Amino acid sequence: MRLHRLEVTAFGPFSGTEVIDFEALSDAGLFLIQGQTGAGKTSVLDAVCFALYGAVPGVRNDVKGLRSDHAAPGAAPRVVLEATIRGRRFRITRSPAWERPKLRGTGTTTENAKIVLEEHDGDWTGLTTRIDEASDLVGQLLGMNRDQFCQVAMLPQGAFASFLRADAAERRKVLERLFAAEVFTRVETWLADRRAATHRQAEALRARVADVAGRIAEVAAAELPADLPPEALPAWAAEVAAHHADILACAETLRAEATAGLAAARAEGEAAHALAERQARHAQALRRREAFTERAEERRRLTSRLDEAERAGRVVGLVRQARRHAEQADRSRRYAAHLRERVEPLVGADVAEDVLGKAERDRRDEIATLDGRRADAERLRRYDAERAQLAGERARLEPAAADLARLLTELPDQVRARARALEAANVAAAERPGAQHAVETAERRLAAAHRRDRLDDLVVQAEDAHRAATDVAQEARDRVQALRQARLDGMAAVLARELVPGEPCLVCGSPDHPRPLASSTDIPGQDEVDRAQAEADRAQSRREEAAAEVARLRAEHAHLAEDVGDTTAEALAEDLEDARAALESAAARAAEADRLAFELSRAEERQDKARAEHDQLTERLTRNRARDEELAAERDRLAAALDEARGEDPSLDARVARLTREADALKEAVEAERQAAHAERAHAESREVAATALADQAFRTAEEALTAWLEDEEQGELRGRIDWFSREEAAFRDRLADPELIAAAAEPAPDLDALRATLETAEAVHTTVASSAERAARRRARLAELRADLDAAVDAWLPAAEEHRVAEHLAGVASGKSGANRLGMSLSAYVLAARLEQVVNAANERLARMSAGRYALLHTIDKAAGDRKKGAGGLGLRVTDAWTGQDRDPATLSGGESFITSLALALGLADVVTAEAGGTEINTLFVDEGFGTLDEQTLDEVMDVLDGLRDGGRAVGIVSHVAELRARIPAQLRIRKGRTGSTTTVMV
Structure with missing residues (x-):
């Protein structure tokens, strides 16, 4: 990774926007970041780390406090970093969350953190604005987390002086943050959890074995041996089950004997009860025969009444139908006479049916003719309504047309006057x-x-x-x-x-001091x-x-x-006044031109609108007058035709309504005559059929048949009573003829009470013996089930116990608490110790140069005095002094010695972390403070080592306020602090 450019705004001590050109600093190879205490030297490193990871190193990682207190209230904090990572150039723009003033009202509102990640590929191309996606991409490209990056690229000396003197526990925390040792810690935890889990599982399965064995002892009423191991319990259960099998065999023999005695008693009792039952049935049949003989006359009367009702049922329907037809014929005759009286004024009295029909048809034909005239009447009404609308429209349009004609004579003069005024104003406004x-x-x-x-x-x-x-x-x-x-x-x-006296000189080594120098000043x-x-x-x-x-x-x-x-x-002020006066004059002329242009536009629009409205009104009035003349002629023609069709009736509808009423009345009269004739014929036919049916069923009159008739429910009740007599007679005749009942009646009655007592005694004996056998059988079956459960429980416990033994052994070795672990170190401590050994080897290469071969770091696996925890250790550090040949505690080193040792340790750790992260090349790194403790010779050695870090194009930035370094390092980033915030200057 190589830094190119850093821009910070309202960040840390920087209130404004500061741009740092790392390209110019990196070209020098070695550059100095210097400034007064509190100016913001470390804040530059914080900005780089924040741009990449969204957080700053160590305890300063308070993201909400990253905004500069010197910045203006509305200034947004922002960091922009341009860097090349694995051959790709990126620009990262990141802002932390901060409280900005509300746009309306008082108070503040929270602005969330933001990021823009761009890549330069001929031009800047946006990759993402999501914080999580950007963090993942940067982390994958760098191959290290924030702690690792800060250790590799920023070399915090104060932290490594503490690391050098720390105990094993503190040193372990630092190494765990830098190296991926958590996987080995998770292995230790997993093995410990697995040991506990297998222990719980084995103990649960052992408890299951003990529980099943206890239930076997409880079922068998036996005592469970206390010292018997789980694997021996199945043999003990087999012995208990064999004893109870013998008990079950004895109980089964006794139950078989009791069952045979009970079966004999039951058979004898059932035979006696069957004989008593047959004797009772024979006696009951004799009693039913005597009762039937006494009710023979009742049976004959019921049969005769049912026969009469069945004959009446065959003719009652015909009689009732004949009477209904007679009533219908009478009603039809009276209704037809009433309707004929209604139509006599239309056709005369006593006319034939066909005359009534012809009168109806004549009226229907005239109605059809008049219906054709209804459309003409409707059109006449529409014509009158439309002419009224046309007259109203003319009354509105004619005055409006006159007003528009007058306006069209006035508007052209107004438009021409405004056009002339606008042209003059535009010429004056062109000077604005x-x-x-x-x-x-x-x-x-x-x-x-x-x-x-x-x-x-x-x-x-x-x-x-x-x-x-x-x-x-x-x-x-x-x-x-x-x-x-x-x-x-x-x-x-x-x-x-x-x-x-007597002690060697620190310079020459002699114990004699003959002439020690004395100073008088x-x-x-x-x-x-x-x-x-x-x-x-x-x-x-x-x-x-x-x-x-x-x-x-x-x-x-x-x-x-x-x-x-x-x-x-003063002269320039007078020029300004003159220019402002000229501008005001031009502005006034421009405003006048705008007003005149608007008025001209309004006048032209008004003229065009008035002309269009006048043309439209003129056209509408012409169409109105032509339509009114057309409607007047058509109305006169229709009115004459309708007066002729109406005749003497007041209106066409009134004539149609009258003719419709007369035609309906004639139609009803014709229909009534036809229905009356039909009803007479139906009455004659039904009367003849009913008389024939009465004679066939031996009834003299219709009233006699109606009296004899019964409803279906009543006839069903009679049939049921007659059927009961038939079933009762058949029943007692069958029983009195049964040979078994006749033979049973001849035998003496059995003693049922004595037989019942014998049976109860046999049942009690059988119940007692069978209960004992059942209990023995259930106990044996339960023992068989429990033995199977015990075998399964022991089979499940054996592999679980073996698994726990293996897990306990591995967990003990991994945690360092087992005797098999000869070093007594946990797995994670062993891995970290190996990493620390690599760091020490890498650090000694530089420490030898910086200390002129005197000092070397020594990694030890011995536990320190404070490492009492079992499994800890392996992270000890000592310093070997080549001058004395003795190992020293790092705490005994002087300030300068501690600085070069911790610097070598930091550089070595950076090398190992870089290799651990996949060899990511860090081409820009920083060394933070600590040079003030070095003498001139040691400083030369340290500078040589740092100068060697520039191999391969690497740039090294030293963060320090030591004055001598300003003379040694010409390329500098100077940071100055002030009351309004810090500023930066790049000097190359």
Whole structure:
């Protein structure tokens, strides 16, 4: 990955928009990010990380607080990063969530986080605006998460000094974030969970075995051996089942004997009951015969009455039909006489039926003729209504047409007058654009003149400030040089004061000190030198800022001078007033032209509209008058024809209604005559048929037949009573003829009470014996079921117990708590220890150069004093000192030694993480702080190592405020802080 360009707006300490050209910095290979404390050096790294991952490193990852407090209330925070990743150039525009002022009212509203991911392929092409999709794509291309990227590309030295001195637990947390060790932790957890699960399963199955064995003991009323293992329980159950099989065989023998005795008692009792039942049936048949003989006369009367009713039923219907026909014939005669009386005024009295029919047809024919005239009457009414509408329309249109004709004579003069006025106004308004441009030019030149005059004073003030800052910076630098020289000159005296008789000298190694040097002047301490250097750095920064301000003001003054020259502001102000007056005059003329154009358009539209309306009204009046004349002629013709057809009736409808009533009355009279004749014929025929049927059924009169007739329900009741007599006679005759009943009646009656007592005794004995046998059989069957359950439970428990043994062994080895794990390390700790060993090997290559071969890191698997947890360990670090040949705790290193050691460790870890992530090339990396603790020689060694990182086109950025690095590294990104926010400057 290589960075090209970074743009930040309202982000962190940057209130405005700052653009950082990493292309120019990367060309130098090694560049410095420097600035005062709190200026925002680390915020540049935060912006890069936020653009890629949507979060900043470590504890600063408070996304809601990323917006600059110095920014304007409505300014949106944004980071734009252009970078090449795996040969593809991307532009990432990302904004965090922030609270913006509401557009209406007071208060704020939340703006959600946003992202735009684009790729450059000849032109910028949008890939996605979804945060999750963009994060997935960046993570896949880089091949590492945020923690890994921050460790590989940003090398946080403070964090690695802590990592160097941390205990195993803290070191493990850092390594777990950087390496994919969670899979091995999940393996440990899975094996531990599997051990617990198999233990629960085995114990559950063992409990199942014990439960089934307990139920066998309960069913068999036996005692369960307490010390018997699960696999021996099936043999014990087989012994218990064999004992109960013998008990069942004895009970079955006793039940067979009791069953035979019960069967004999039941057979004897059933025979006695059958004899008693046959004797009772024979006695009952004798009693029914005597009762039947007493009711013989009743049976004869019922039979005679049923026969008479059946004969009457054959003629009653015919008699009733004849009487209905007689009543119908009488009604028809009276109705026909009534209708003939109604039509006598039309045709005369006592006319024949065909005369009535001809009179009806004559009237129907005339009605049909008159119906044809109804359409003419309807048309006459429509003609009158339409003429009335035409007259009303003429009354409305004629005055409107007269008004429009008068208006058309006045409008042409008005249109011509407005056209002439508009032409004159347009000529005057054409000067407006030129007047507007003259005003804008005058305003710009006047503002430039005011700024030019102000800059005269500002340039003088800036030059004075620059000279003062230069003097202060030079004095501070001279003081630093003097203090350093004094300290160097007095260094021998300082070493002499530290000599102890008998102990070797730190310089020559001799225990003798014959002539130690003494100094008569005060020797400055290192703290005093450091304070002087810090003051000199601050003075130099102020000097550079003052120089930059002078250059900026001079350039601005020169630009303004080119624009306005030596013209005074007062003269330019007068020019502006004249231009504004000319613009106002042109604007007034343009407004007048607009008004006149509008009025002309309105007048022309009004004239065209009036002409169109007048033509339309004239055409409508012509059509109206022609239609009225046509309708008047047609109405007169229809009125004469309808008067002739109406005759003496008041109207055509009245004549049609009268003729319709007369024709309907004649039709009803003819129909009534025909129905009366038909009813007479039907009455004569039904009367003759009824008389013949009465004679055939031996009835003298119709009333006699009606009296003898019975309803179907009554006849059914008689038949049922007669059938009962027949069934009763057949029943007792059959029983009295039965040989079994005759033989039973001849035998003595049996003693049923004695036989019942014998049967009850046999049943009680059989119940007792059968109950015992059933219990024994159920117990044996239940034991068989439980034995099968026990065998199944033991079969299920055996593999579960073996599986738990294997799982327990593997979990113990993976967790480091088993004796089979000789190192006593968990699986995840072992993997992390291997990664740490790789890191140490990579770090020692650089540490040897930076420490001149003195120090080397040593990875140990021994547990530290605080690593009491079983299975931990394997993450120890020691420092080997080649000068003493001893191993040291990293906590004993000095500040500078800790810096170079932790820097080597960070670089080594970056190499290993990069390889772990798939070898993603990081062509731009940053080293954050820590150089102030190094002496000049060590700083040279460290710079050589960092310079070596540039191999292959890699760019290295050092984040530091150490003054000496500004002299060593010409390519710099300077960050200045101020009350309104920080700003950036790229110097190459």
